[in-house]
Amino acid sequence: MRTLRGHHLLCVHGFRGMGYSPEFVEKMGEIVEEIRNEEKDFVIKVVVALDDACFTCPHHGEATCEADPDSEEHVTSMDRKVLKHLGIEQNGVYLKSELLKLTARKVHPDDLDHLCQGCSWLQYGVCKEGIANVRAGNIQEKQRCQNL
Numbered sequence: 156m157r158t159l160r161g162h163h164l165l166c167v168h169g170f171r172g173m174g175y176s177p178e179f180v181e182k183m184g185e186i187v188e189e190i191r192n193e194e195k196d197f198v199i200k201v202v203v204a205l206d207d208a209c210f211t212c213p214h215h216g217e218a219t220c221e222a223d224p225d226s227e228e229h230v231t232s233m234d235r236k237v238l239k240h241l242g243i244e245q246n247g248v249y250l251k252s253e254l255l256k257l258t259a260r261k262v263h264p265d266d267l268d269h270l271c272q273g274c275s276w277l278q279y280g281v282c283k284e285g286i287a288n289v290r291a292g293n294i295q296e297k298q299r300c301q302n303l
């Protein structure tokens with residue numbers, strides 16, 4: 156079972172190899188590959204807390220994000236917004252396929268302006284592109300633009 160924090164349910168669709176450290180990029184790449192593999196379905200526990208990807212990030216503390224004094228509040232607020240938008244529960248366990256369907260149905264690319272407000276990656280446009288791909292049924296978009 157994978158554990159993913161709420162806002163990472165969106166990040167996985169826009170991920171193009173950018174990240175906070177080589178270890179983070181490797182872990183996120185591994186998660187993203189599983190998410191985009193249409194042959195694979197598995198359960199995901201959705202949390203408002205550090206997840207598998209966060210623990211490879213150089214900015215994580217013991218139980219919180221410590222990138223800057225406001226980052227824990229910022230990332231947990233994004234998690235909560237995504238959970239509410241998708242209509243799912245904190246610590247709920249869902250099939251990957253179920254989460255993908257919910258994302259495709261309920262998230263529009265421009266919703267990211269609100270859901271991801273304050274995220275430094277939003278400006279690149281790849282996350283909105285990723286959501287548009289999910290809505291179009293194309294979750295296997297390859298990780299292009301590795302060095303964007």
Ligand code: SF4
Pocket residue numbers: 162163165166167169233267270271274275276277282
């Ligand atoms: S804008 Fe930030 S929080 Fe939103 S999907 Fe992209 S990387 Fe994730």
